[in-house]
Structure formats: structure tokens, C-alpha cells
Amino acid sequence: MAAAHWTEDLFLRHPEVFLAVHENAWSTGEEQARDLHAILERFGVPPGGRILDAPCGIGRHATRLAKMGYRMVGADLSPVFVSRATELARQEGVADRATYHIGDLRRLTEAVPATDAPFDAALNLWTSLGYYDEETDVRILREYAKLVRPGGILIIYIVNRDFVVRHFDPQGYEAIGDIVHIEQRHLDLVTSRMRNEWRFFRRHGEDLNHILTVPIEHCIYSLHELRRLLVRGGWHPTEAFGGFKMDAPSIDSPTQIVVGRR
Amino acid sequence: MPPGIIRPPQEDVDATRMFLEEEGIVPGAHVLDVPCGIGRRAIGLAEAGFEVTAVDPNEMGIAAATERIPGAVANRLHFATAPRDALPGLTAETRFDVILCLDHALGRESTADDLAFLRRLAAYVRPGGRLVLDLLNRDFFASRKRPFAFHTIGSVEQHEFRSFDPATGVLRLEWKFYERVGEDLKHRTDSSVELTLLTPRDVAGSLGQSGWRMVGVWGGWRREAVTADHRKLIVLATPAG
Numbered sequence A: 001m002a003a004a005h006w007t008e009d010l011f012l013r014h015p016e017v018f019l020a021v022h023e024n025a026w027s028t029g030e031e032q033a034r035d036l037h038a039i040l041e042r043f044g045v046p047p048g049g050r051i052l053d054a055p056c057g058i059g060r061h062a063t064r065l066a067k068m069g070y071r072m073v074g075a076d077l078s079p080v081f082v083s084r085a086t087e088l089a090r091q092e093g094v095a096d097r098a099t100y101h102i103g104d105l106r107r108l109t110e111a112v113p114a115t116d117a118p119f120d121a122a123l124n125l126w127t128s129l130g131y132y133d134e135e136t137d138v139r140i141l142r143e144y145a146k147l148v149r150p151g152g153i154l155i156i157y158i159v160n161r162d163f164v165v166r167h168f169d170p171q172g173y174e175a176i177g178d179i180v181h182i183e184q185r186h187l188d189l190v191t192s193r194m195r196n197e198w199r200f201f202r203r204h205g206e207d208l209n210h211i212l213t214v215p216i217e218h219c220i221y222s223l224h225e226l227r228r229l230l231v232r233g234g235w236h237p238t239e240a241f242g243g244f245k246m247d248a249p250s251i252d253s254p255t256q257i258v259v260g261r262r
Numbered sequence B: 001m002p003p004g005i006i007r008p009p010q011e012d013v014d015a016t017r018m019f020l021e022e023e024g025i026v027p028g029a030h031v032l033d034v035p036c037g038i039g040r041r042a043i044g045l046a047e048a049g050f051e052v053t054a055v056d057p058n059e060m061g062i063a064a065a066t067e068r069i070p071g072a073v074a075n076r077l078h079f080a081t082a083p084r085d086a087l088p089g090l091t092a093e094t095r096f097d098v099i100l101c102l103d104h105a106l107g108r109e110s111t112a113d114d115l116a117f118l119r120r121l122a123a124y125v126r127p128g129g130r131l132v133l134d135l136l137n138r139d140f141f142a143s144r145k146r147p148f149a150f151h152t153i154g155s156v157e158q159h160e161f162r163s164f165d166p167a168t169g170v171l172r173l174e175w176k177f178y179e180r181v182g183e184d185l186k187h188r189t190d191s192s193v194e195l196t197l198l199t200p201r202d203v204a205g206s207l208g209q210s211g212w213r214m215v216g217v218w219g220g221w222r223r224e225a226v227t228a229d230h231r232k233l234i235v236l237a238t239p240a241g
Helices: A006-013 A015-042 A062-067 A079-091 A105-111 A134-147 A161-166 A223-232 B010-022 B040-047 B059-067 B111-122 B138-142 B200-208
Strands: A050-053 A071-076 A098-102 A119-124 A148-159 A171-176 A179-184 A193-204 A207-219 A236-241 A255-261 B030-033 B051-056 B077-081 B096-101 B125-136 B148-153 B156-165 B170-181 B184-196 B212-218 B232-239
Touching: A006 A015, A006 A207, A015 A062, A015 A079, A015 A148, A015 A171, A015 A179, A050 A062, A062 A071, A062 A079, A062 A098, A071 A079, A071 A105, A079 A098, A105 A134, A119 A134, A134 A148, A134 A223, A148 A161, A148 A223, A171 B148, A223 A236, A223 A255, B010 B040, B010 B125, B030 B040, B040 B051, B040 B077, B051 B059, B059 B077, B111 B125, B111 B200, B125 B138, B125 B200, B138 B156, B200 B212, B200 B232
Parallel strands: A050 A071, A050 A119, A071 A098, A119 A148, B030 B051, B030 B096, B051 B077, B096 B125
Antiparallel strands: A148 A255, A171 A179, A179 A193, A193 A207, A207 B184, A236 A255, B125 B232, B148 B156, B156 B170, B170 B184, B212 B232
């Protein structure tokens, strides 16, 4: 039996682990949604516009944007995340303006109801490209392009390869409630691929009980590569930023935002 | 641990040996290694032909090291203990060609203690002899935010949490030790240390106040230039007199 792709391991087989990561990040969505609102305005997305957020996780951006008046559609590979997103949207009173669907980025047009398109904007947040090979990334960008109207935009928020090269930290630790996430990172400079090992434990007193080990492999991009990728995916690259505050791109910024116009 | 695995990393010994040879300190020279820890490098240098005296405050470590002296170097390697505030604690007439003070032996206590230690060392070096310090480079830790690292040694997994305070120059390291049981980690013990890290200028100042003169500082044993990308400072000093 061929080994499952890590996304299936992490998001389908053991969604409860990454669900905890999403829940932990939920509060950060508030401010980031306000920042996204400013970016959307800058690129002429109208108030109340239609926006696609994929992958949406538990909707920490989409549900907030819906509260600001946008009509949001989210899609995610994980039925568990989608169901949680739907529940949270209901709790926040925006179930009518934020709907969530199960769907794979590589077949986004199959996941999103045709009646929801075309969108004024699409969002790809939290380093959600580069999980497969580069040709697949191009295909994914074309999927977004099919769903966004001419003149609409795509916002990609993703780790900055230049930062990783300059500030490479081979190991990481994060405590998420009673879950401990320990990461061993390897960067292959020839292929620009990260090969990481993520171990998740549950705290039991002072002990750490193992839950899951996943090898995470993904491609990281420098800004010029992302711009080229956008072009190949049917987008015109416009501005780029170092992060949600629209600061200038920098080698010292851990993340980058690129905006493509359809 | 079985005696067989208490070996110095050979590249550490080789790098130190080459560094000393470039200073004209060749096999046969008298070396003081203080504090020597569990004596791994001292054994390696004795095997390379140096006459080594190695001193450490840890009596248990020294007792274990003494038992493990390979027969072939028994006449070239002497272990001794001394209280930390009296290191190296040797007889007054002993003089060495070089004193090695490795593995960030400064900055563990107060600056006054460091100065007193360096002054005591100055009494044990022959005229024209050398002092070699191997310190952690403040600028490396100040310019890198690496809050976590883990290491595995056999079935032991060590988690290290680091924090650096630029105002005091103190690097705080906290360690949690686990035993790997299957893929679970069973907590065994914790420890921590606070190290005051120095810039080359700081080190030159301390040496100048304690009877030494800094004559060189590098980013590594191969005399790499000092940059913020080097984890260590290798410092060379001679007696000021």
C-alpha cells in the first residue's frame, strides 16, 4: 500500500490534532480579518462582495469577514474542520453569509457550488500552497481563476522562503492547550522543499504521551517565484507585502502576501 | 555509562591540537585543562602526546575519569579536583605552557569570581605561555531567536528552552529530560543554567583586569573571523607581565 500523502494523515485521519491547532489560532482571526478587509478595500473589492476562502480551516478569517458584511464561501479538505466552521458561523450569527464546503484545492471547482461563483476575491491563507509539486500549484491557482470574476483578486499569505533561509531554525516547540507540538525541520536548498517531522504529544502530568508523528513535506517560495507562479496560474501579479499590515516585503519578514488580479 | 563511550569527539581534539600547534605548542608541552568536566578532551590531548593536568570541581566526575585513564597515557595525564572558588588549586610551583579553559567556563558566577579565577590562572602559566578560552558568542545568541532545541542521546530526549536577555547578556537554558518509551516521553528530571555571554571587547576587558592580554579572538578553532554567525569565541591570551 502506498503511504498516504501527509495532508490526508494530518487533516483526514487525525483531524482532532490539527483541529486543536485551529482552535488555538481562532482568536488571531479577529485582527487578521480587519487587516484583510483593508487589503480587500485597497484592491477595490466592494463592501458585501463575494469571497472564497480555501482552505478555510474552521473559518477564523471567513466567519469574521462575514460579520463585516462580505458573503463568504469556504472550502476545506477536512470534514471535521468544515463542520466546526459551520457551527462557529452559526454561533457568530452569520450562517446565512458564511457557508462551508468539503473540498480539495486541486478540484476546487467541484467543491464550490456554481451558483456561488463568480467571486470578487479568493483567499489562500496560512501557507496553503506548495503541498504538492509546482505543476499542481499552477493547477490550483487556475482553479481559483475559474471561480473569480475578471478584475477580481487572489490574496496569497504564505511563508517567505528568504526568511527561512536567513533565519533557519531547525527545531520548533509549541504548546497548544494540553497538546505539545515538536518539530524537526530540514530545508533542501536545491529543491526548496521543507522536509519536517511533526510530533504531537498530549501532556499527562510531566510526561508527554505520543499522539501522532507526521512527515510534512512542502515547497517554499521566494517572492519572485510566487509572482511567476501567479502568472502561470492565470493571474497578473500586483503588489506584494511582508504581512497583513501591508508593510513592505522584506527578507526579515517570516511571511509574505502577494495579490494577483484576474 | 560504560567506559568505552567516554571518548572525546575526535574532531574537537584535533581542532584544539591544531590550534595549539599553530601557536608552537606541540606534543610534549604541559597543558592545564580547567575546568575539565569529565575529562574527555584531556584524554584526547594526552593521547595526542601532550602532558595534561586536568582539574574540575566535580569530584565524582574526576573519580570516574581517573578510573578510565587509558594505560598508554597514564604517565601523561593527571586528574585533580579543587573547589570552584580555588581552581585550579595546584601546588604553587607548577607552570604550564598553555592553560585551556573550555566549554564556556566564564560567566557562570559573578564577574568578580571570573576575574579572581583568571588572576589565579595567571600564576600557573610560564612566561610567554598561553591561555585559551572557548566561550559562547554573545552576538550569535543575541541575533538568533531560537527558543527551542531538542537532542536525543540513546533513549534520552532532552528539550532545551532558551531565552536571552540583551539588557544583562544572560542566556538562560532550561532543560527537561525525558526517557523515550516507545514514542512516548516519560519525564525524568529538569535542570537549568544561566550564562552571562560576552562580546570580544568584554572578554578583552576581563583579561586586561586579571593579568592577561588578549592577543587574538576567532569564531572557531580554525581561526575563522568572528561574526554573529559563529556560535563560539576562541580567545587567545598571554600573561600581561
